[in-house]
Amino acid sequence: MQEKNKPTTPENAKSKDLKPETSEALNAFNTTNTGVKINNDQDSLKAGERGPSLLEDFIMREKLTHFDHERIPERVVHARGTGAHGVFQVYESLAHLTKAEFLHDPTAMTPVFVRFSTVVGSRGSSDLARDARGFAAKFYTNQGNFDLVGNNIPVFFIQDAMKFPDLVHAVKPEPNNEIPQATGAHDTFWDFISLMPESTHMIMWLMSDRAIPRSYRMMEGFGVHTFRFVNDKGVSHFVKFHWKPLLGVHAVAWDEAQKISGQDPDFHRRD
Secondary structure, three states: OOOOOOOOOOOOOOOOOOOOOOOHHHHOOEEOOOOOEEOOOOOOOEOOOOOOEOOOOHHHHHHHHHHHOOOOOOOOOOOOEEEEEEEEOOOOOOOOOOOOHHHOOOOOOEEEEEEEEEOOOOOOOOOOOOOOEEEEEEEEEOOEEEEEEEEOOOOOOOOOHHHHHHHHHHHOOOOOOOOOOOOOOOHHHHHHHHHOHHHHHHHHHHOOHHHOEOOHHHOOEEOOOOEEEEOOOOOEEEEOOEEOOOOOOOEOOHHHHHHHHHHOOOHHHHO
8 A cells, every 4th residue: 555645743844944843833733533643635545556546545535525515504593604713811810610720810812713693594694684693602721612602682582492493483584485584574473472472572672773783893792591610619600601892882773784785795794
């Protein structure tokens, strides 16, 4: 079988500009889905120097399988999203609440990725549809990844998760004509709201300016769930998370939202 290429090491690095002892590139490897390091994904294993490719090359099979399946399924909800990379620093130590180290040291910088999204619309819908917005934050901490989700509205339509499929089926476009897109302003959804008194509070928020934010940077965020944090002493506290935008909370008027949606449906994504 043909030998896979050897990785670059400090011994065989030839570039004068490369500093093997400090370069992160020398320690970075491609990996398979299961974390196996890959030295070479450009040449398949062969039976001899000019022989046929071998099916036991699991790296080639995985690469080709990925290529054959390069279609990302659309999410049932929150299909229209926009992400941003950044770093997280806690303002003051929360060691009295949790043993999670990334919430202890105000000087520590934790890489974070946040995805903002609308709820109802498809991947190609307008950013400025009247809708709730979702937050999905992933903190890449030294102790593992910490995932945190929330909405830009502090209450939710339902109080029992059993009703969630019913809520989503009701708020999606009418099944006979697939309209209206990215909005709950149709009979099926109003039927649901009229039968669920617990939804009244949320629908009042949804009809407010909070449902058409000026920017993803100008939204509040609210963790819908309550979490239990445990500190090093084993003492637990119940906590909820709120995001407060440094730029303040701002919205656009309804007629502005309609005009912007027509001129630039990617308004929030571009911002």
